[in-house]
Amino acid sequence: MNKYEKLFQEIYEMTKGGDLKWKLISRNAHSDIIFNPSLVFRQFESRMVRDGDEYKVLFVEKKSAEPDYDYLEKYWPEVVVLCDGELIASLGDSVIERQNLISLMELIESKSDKAKKLFKE
Numbered sequence: 001m002n003k004y005e006k007l008f009q010e011i012y013e014m015t016k017g018g019d020l021k022w023k024l025i026s027r028n029a030h031s032d033i034i035f036n037p038s039l040v041f042r043q044f045e046s047r048m049v050r051d052g053d054e055y056k057v058l059f060v061e062k063k064s065a066e067p068d069y070d071y072l073e074k075y076w077p078e079v080v081v082l083c084d085g086e087l088i089a090s091l092g093d094s095v096i097e098r099q100n101l102i103s104l105m106e107l108i109e110s111k112s113d114k115a116k117k118l119f120k121e
Contacts, residue, residue, distance in 0.1 A: 002095070004089070004091055004095040004096060005095070005096065007081070007089065007091065008079065008091050008096050008100065008104075011048070011057060011079060011104070012100075012103070012104050012107070014048065015046075015104065015107050015108060015111065016107060018111070020046040020047075020048060020057065021046055021047075021111075021113070022044045022045065022046045022059070022108045022111060022112045022113070023044065023045055023046070023112060023113040023114075024042070024043070024044055024112050024113065024114045024115075025043050025044065025045045026043070027040045027041055027042060027043050028040075029043060029045070030043070030058060030080070030082075033080070033082065033085075033087050034058075034060055034080065035090075036062065039062040039063055039064070039076070040060055040061065040062050041061055041062065041063050042060075042061040043058060043059070043060050043061070044058065044059040044108050044112055045057070045058055045059075046058075046059075048081075053083065054083070055081050055082065055083050055088065056081070056082040056083070057079065057080075057081055057082075058079065058080040058081075058082070059077065059078075059079055059104065059105060059108050060077070060078050060079075060080055061075065061076070061077050061105065062075075062076040062077075062078070063075065063076070064076065075102075076092070076093070077092075077093075077098070077101040077102060077104075077105050078090060078091060078092035078093075078101070079091040079092075079096070079101070079104070
């Protein structure tokens with residue numbers, strides 16, 4: 001397991017355990033840092049503390065500009081990690097398997113602030 005996969009696994013486990021609290025934010029947030037921000041259709045944000053340093057973790061969902069792609073080809077999920085407003089890591093499907101990113105998205109979606117309000121138990 002490489003360093004990107006280890007970080008992704010930590011984010012996944014912290015989300016699953018409830019240590020990372022996700023909130024839905026404006027799709028235009030962080031447009032100065034995100035590559036191709038005009039393709040973003042949904043964005044979630046959380047905060048992670050490691051060794052006393054605080055990181056902002058984003059889960060960004062993008063769509064392709066190419067209309068001929070099927071759903072999976074149109075969908076570009078990625079995890080972006082910021083520290084003090086600077087990009088530290090980007091975990092997309094070039095370093096993390098797409099299905100793992102989708103699994104995290106489903107977990108985040110079900111545990112996000114607005115989804116909890118909508119799906120009250």
